[in-house]
Amino acid sequence: VLRTFDSMISANCTEELENAGVDVWKYAQVKSVDKTSTGLDINVECSVPGRKPTVRTIQDVDCLLWAIGRDPNTEGLNLENLGLELDEKGHIVVDEFQNTSRKGIYAVGDVCGRALLTPVAIAAGRRLAHRLFEGQEDSKLDYNNIPTVVFSHPPIGTVGLTEEEAVKAKGRENVKIYSTSFSPMYHAVTRRKTKCVMKLVCVDKEEKV
Numbered sequence: 001v002l003r004t005f006d007s008m009i010s011a012n013c014t015e016e017l018e019n020a021g022v023d024v025w026k027y028a029q030v031k032s033v034d035k036t037s038t039g040l041d042i043n044v045e046c047s048v049p050g051r052k053p054t055v056r057t058i059q060d061v062d063c064l065l066w067a068i069g070r071d072p073n074t075e076g077l078n079l080e081n082l083g084l085e086l087d088e089k090g091h092i093v094v095d096e097f098q099n100t101s102r103k104g105i106y107a108v109g110d111v112c113g114r115a116l117l118t119p120v121a122i123a124a125g126r127r128l129a130h131r132l133f134e135g136q137e138d139s140k141l142d143y144n145n146i147p148t149v150v151f152s153h154p155p156i157g158t159v160g161l162t163e164e165e166a167v168k169a170k171g172r173e174n175v176k177i178y179s180t181s182f183s184p185m186y187h188a189v190t191r192r193k194t195k196c197v198m199k200l201v202c203v204d205k206e207e208k209v
Contacts, residue, residue, distance in 0.1 A: 001026075002150065006162035008179065012197045013152055019192065020153070031055065033064060040064055072111045087113065097140050098128045106132075115146050154184070154196055160209065166201045176202045 001014040001024065017024055027048045034041040040061040047053040072090045079086060085093040085101040091113030098106045106128055109121035124141040131139040150156035166175045178200040183193045200209055 002156075005150075005156070005158065006199060006201075007164065008197055008199055009156055009158065012181075012195060013150075013156065016152075016154065016194060019194075030066070036060070070110065070116065072113065074111065089113065097131065098124060115143055117146070117148070120146055154194055161201055161203075163199070163201050166203055170203045174204055176207055178202065 001017065002010045005013075014024055014026075025044060025046065028044045028046045030042060031045050032043045034043070036059075038060045042058040042061055042064065043055060044058065045053055045055050072092070074086065074090045074092065079092070082105065083102045084105065087093055092100055092107040092111050094100055094107050094112050098108050098112075100107050108124040108128060110116045120141070120143075127139045127141045130136040145160050147157065147159040149158075161169065163175070163177055179198065181195050181197045184196050187194045202209055
């Protein structure tokens with residue numbers, strides 16, 4: 001669950017889903033779906049690290065909602081004929097100033113495959129416009145501290161590096177972690193408690209958050 005987020009956030013989200021009665025299948029990928037007279041059969045391959053992969057079937061499913069993500073719709077545009085470099089998924093490769101591999105052609109937004117958020121695309125477009133039309137040669141978007149939210153229960157909000165990213169960038173000895181957990185007042189008197197978690201990831205001697 002939320003594999004690209006900080007491990008503590010991912011673990012807490014998974015725990016809260018399970019506490020709410022959601023059956024979470026970890027390390028699983030849907031391989032096929034079969035329609036039957038009683039519903040849908042979902043064939044799932046479970047690949048737990050250190051174990052041999054197994055295939056299991058969830059039978060008689062009423063409804064399947066499959067979040068498959070997004071892919072760039074660049075196929076068929078013949079971008080390679082323009083000399084534009086694409087990555088293996090079809091995203092247009094750009095530098096920090098949104099320049100493509102072809103001079104005079106720029107790309108912003110989801111098609112670049114980085115921080116797939118509408119406000120980010122708008123901000124990147126504005127920085128590019130400032131550079132091209134207002135002479136601000138150093139105008140570019142800083143992708144390092146973009147806030148992200150997940151409309152889950154409890155809701156999730158992040159900004160900056162995860163602990164794993166900070167350790168990779170700065171080294172474990174230069175990273176200090178402050179974390180806490182608590183039950184919010186909304187659930188103070190309820191039988192089933194919802195746990196909220198918070199983490200500060202600080203780097204270097206000044207402990208920059």
